[in-house]
């Protein structure tokens with residue numbers, strides 16, 4: 001079977017999808033269930049139908065596009081990723097796995113491959129935590145990792161709940177129906193940009209993911225006392241932002257001194273109220289993101305944060321409340337899928353690195369219900385989550401080729 005990737009078409013589709021954006025090019029902003037996201041979804045569904053795939057959506061908006069196999073009752077071979085993009089993102093995160101997955105299917109169709117197992121492209125809802133504070137909403141529900149009740153109550157910054165927002169976006173089915181039945185999948189493979197610099201540094205063409213690091217996130221609220229920036233003297237202050245600064249630096253230090261380079265901690269959001277030049281910060285809301293490949297080490301960092309919250313609260317006489325949004329276990333990828341990816345790389349003479357994904361992905365949650373692995377392509381300087389994110393057409397095509405070959409092996 002001769003599989004050929006239409007590199008030009010694939011790259012032009014990536015460019016077209018990037019035009020569905022609420023930011024000026026080259027930046028892409030596509031937040032889940034905005035009208036821009038809904039237009040991008042409609043465009044994607046058209047591309048899938050044009051390829052002869054049968055499209056269905058579930059109640060949270062996960063979109064499945066199926067190439068029906070000759071044994072339609074056999075477990076499905078899945079691929080896919082996400083098309084939502086954080087504010088001021090690039091064109092490739094998630095998109096390469098969705099449009100690459102679609103092109104892999106079309107390449108197999110052109111090669112006259114006849115799958116026994118159905119091959120299904122999956123576009124996950126809200127991999128990014130931008131709107132609801134928690135990443136991988138769609139795959140958490142598909143895998144039963146997040147309860148329907150908890151999902152329903154998640155809210156965005158305007159206080160609108162997932163339940164209301166998804167219904168307004170046209171997804172009106174029952175959330176309880178989203179979880180996939182047992183043994184739905186034979187395997188799931190996600191193509192993605194690396195989002196780190198290792199492949200480029202090591203001069204390797206592809207990354208075969210054997211482990212996905214474990215993310216945890218929290219929302220921390222600090223309430224101090226506001227007042228006039230000129231009139232309230234320093235000994236009398238309970239400045240919420242100064243307390244936040246102590247927490248942030250202590251968190252950084254806990255991650256830096258964990259004993260392993262794999263521990264990372266980030267405060268990416270710091271909302272200050274009332275946010276006026278001449279007003280002492282009365283309230284601060286922080287987002288905290290902690291990840292590690294080792295759960296015990298991650299726990300040590302979270303414990304240290306808890307302890308700093310207690311001591312800072314006492315010393316500065318501010319109230320600190322922290323809410324754990326998620327604390328997920330890492331994923332181990334499936335040895336048989338890894339072997340299939342390895343063999344495809346060897347056949348094509350593509351050099352590869354076996355690696356850990358430090359970013360999280362929907363595959364982390366799919367691993368709870370299916371054998372999974374991921375395939376990484378290099379991205380320039382390891383840049384991601386920024387407008388100058390870039391993957392070369394050749395790398396995208398090579399990743400898509402190995403994906404297609406691996407899907408065909410799993411679906412035969």
Ligand code: GLV
Pocket residue numbers: 127128135358359360361
């Ligand atoms: C996913 O986008 C992540 O933050 O790892």
Ligand code: MN
Pocket residue numbers: 086093128385
């Ligand atoms: Mn991302």
Ligand code: MN
Pocket residue numbers: 082093094127192361
């Ligand atoms: Mn992604």
